[in-house]
Amino acid sequence: MSALVDLIACNIIERDSNGDVLWTWSYPSVTEQQKCLVLRKCCLDGDHVIVQPFIYGRSGKTWYYISCTEVFDSDNLPRVKQFALVLWSRDLNPDKYETLCRMLSKTYCKTGSPVSLLQLYLSVVTRGSCTTEENGTFLVRDFEARTNHNNHMPNTRIKELIKMFGLETILIYTALLLKKRIVVYHHSLETLLKWMPTYPALMCHREAADILYPWIDLVSEELLDLKSNMSYVAGCRDSGVGARTDLYDVLVNLPAREITVATHAKESMTMTKTHKDIAVFMVQLSENESLSEQQAVREIADKTRELLNQLRSLATVSTPDGKHVVSIETLRERNLPPALDNFLFNLAVAENMMML
């Protein structure tokens, strides 16, 4: 019975027959800024024809999960056309929260009163599980098992990604490896959110929750939030992001299937022979039909580990803390070609193995 202490808050936003979008209920409380953000993201206003069933995003260090539901006449909510249930949490686990959201939404639909909602919510927080008559039981345990695998989420599509971009996938890989800023663009939110988990999965040894920003708009608050990080993988639905070269080092345009490297990042993204090898290896992986998604991910992780081991072999100097770091002189001694030299330098910096 592990409690789900990561849950922070729960809110309901309704859209009624008059066309108003109202913030109807929240527990315990949320700030004005968060309210604005969620209202903007919940897509309940009349502009959006299709109601996105489940969206999630990040604000600072907290994650919000929004699930929109259509209200039918059979439900107990008069004069409400649609409503969105928002859950705020500290961890990134879309599946878990999607299930929870769905359950809570159904209960709310049926009873029409947030009190029952609150009961379920509290039971999840305190006991780690909740039961409803129709929708079964929700157990936090079910979702924990999966999260232990290096914190990478399921539903990755690495093979498809490599197939889509071919040898250019190495650009994404390098950018992730060197802790650069990546912006992914797709005009459809659903597709974007489906693709976002794939990117951090390329770097299994890093935390996905640290760098992933599934959905940002070009609004000043969100951009400030984004810029406070040194490296991130952000998804954007606005095509104007292509003009904002200050926001990214690498831009991945999914519908057009092209990867653009910003001019100020070009020198750090120069390709070497190592890169070519890895690129070819990834393409071969994607073409191999017998490999499953998990296996592909693991293979790439192995390759990355190889590369890092190579780097560690250069880490001859040891600091007072006992860490092994690479010094510039060691790099210079090897007399490597300048591109590779640059790459190893940057990689060491990214992995905190550089002595400066």
Place this chain on the structure above:
Amino acid sequence: MEEVDGIIIHSLRQVGCDVEDDVDSLKQFSTELVIEAAVRCLDVIQPGLGLPHSLPDSMSARFRVGASIAQACKNLGYSGDIGYQTFLYSSEIDIRRVFVFLIEKLPKESGKSIVEPTGRIGVLEKAVSETVKKQLASPWLPRYCRRRGIRWYDDGTWSREGCGHNQPFISCNIDVPKTANSRGLSQAWREYYVHHLPLVTEQVPHIHQLLPSLITLNAKGLLTPVQPVHGAISNWDTCKINQQLTDCIARSFDGCSSAPEKESSVAALHIQDNDKKRRKETNSRFALSERLQFTKESNKDKKLQESDEQPFKSQVVMGAEKKRGKEEEMQIAKGEMERLKECLEALQLDVKKLTTKLSQITEEKSHEIRVLKNKEQQQIVKKQTYDLLPEADTNLSALQTSVESSAQTLVLLAAQWEKHRAPLLAQYRDARERNSNKASESQKKVDALRNLREKSRELGEEVRHKEQLHSQLVTEYEKVTKDINRSAYTRRIMEIIGNISKQKEEIDKVLKDTKDLQKEINNLTGQLDRSFTVADELIFRDAKRDETARRAYKLLATLHSDCSELVQMVEETGATVREIRDLEEQIETERAKNVGANLDRISADLRQMKQETAALTAQLNAKS
């Protein structure tokens, strides 16, 4: 036909004809009146024909006038038979046709007013167009009929045609007194101008060259002030050139440091050297070549070679010594440059290191802060746990119960809040609904109001438009003269149209009847033939045996032939009747032509003409 005559007479009166009031049909027109009317019409249509308004006495003159009028009418485009006889020995139908034609050709009273061109250009253009029209209308004359290309016209004007009279443009220098600044003219010059300088007309060898020479002299006078003054450069010009040169030198030095090539730098130094010496001798060509040398980096060497030649040509002696000194300076500059480069690289490397260090450290710092926060929180929880640890079980159950109870309280609170919240929300939603309903109603009213306003505006516009039209038409109606009874004419025209359509109907009916009759006749003849053949056969068969049958057969034959004779007679009668009708019509038309009287008059006139010619020949014979 009275209306047509009335219209004709009215129009003739408007033209200026003196038609008496009791004349109201063309039958009453006398020959003089006819001539006068025709001539006046032609005057209005084509002014400048110069035809007399009244018939002259002599027969031949009359004949000529009639012919010219007929010719004029033919020129206007009258299709039909017209000649002198139409006017001198007129018949009603013919003159009616002629007058209708002429009146149609009369220009409309409300015709376009010709805007007389004012202003010099307009008048000039008009004169040019008239001259060209006249020239185009006149026939071509061969070269020898024109003296020096000049050709005279009937009205006393002349024009130049052809190129045979042209002279070549040869000019020669002529002297005219310069009156620009008369103060500068000395007495001697003035003397010369007044007494000795020949006239311009005498300065040219041939009179044809006078005009070209004057033109060239004037052209020269116009152009001279524009040309820049070559030659001596004044003081301030030199300073400007110096400034330009120093700029060029500075640029050349920069160019040297970025691309150290011995020859070019040496050459640049050469130029610098030479410029100091040759300030006074600079001319635009040199400065231009210098500028070219420094702006086009790609052609640098080429241009340098060019300019190289220039200074070299004049500075051969001093070159070698200066060269060595400059080489040494070059080496020093090179060393400096290398050192600076190394410094720059080192600095760049430092910058790179420091930036990465900065980013690393900021990341570490944020990481550490996060870790610290986490640890603090954990510490608090752990502390509380430790406090509760001694009596773990009871505390655990107590915690659980407290958690449960707090959860329950929260649920209760939520329920209470719900009790408040739901009605408020419902109230809000009701109010919004009512508001939106009202809004939609008011919107509908606003729309209806706008529609009504639009409609009223449109109607107002229409009314205004119609009123304007009405006033316009009223004024027009008042302007139009009331002596012509237009309504009578229009009524008559409508009546005629009605009549014609009725007649057409009747004609169609008659035609149809005729066709039916003809068909019936055909049918009957056919029937008759068939019945006769049948009867004939039948009786003939019997006639071989029976006597009565034979007689019947003979009677049948006679009956048939008699009847066919009758039918033929009827047809002939009909044809004859038709002929009679046609002939009667022809008689009518001939009678209207009034041939007899005209013939008498013609013969009388012919006799008169013969007398006149005889008199004239007698006169001629008497003279000679």
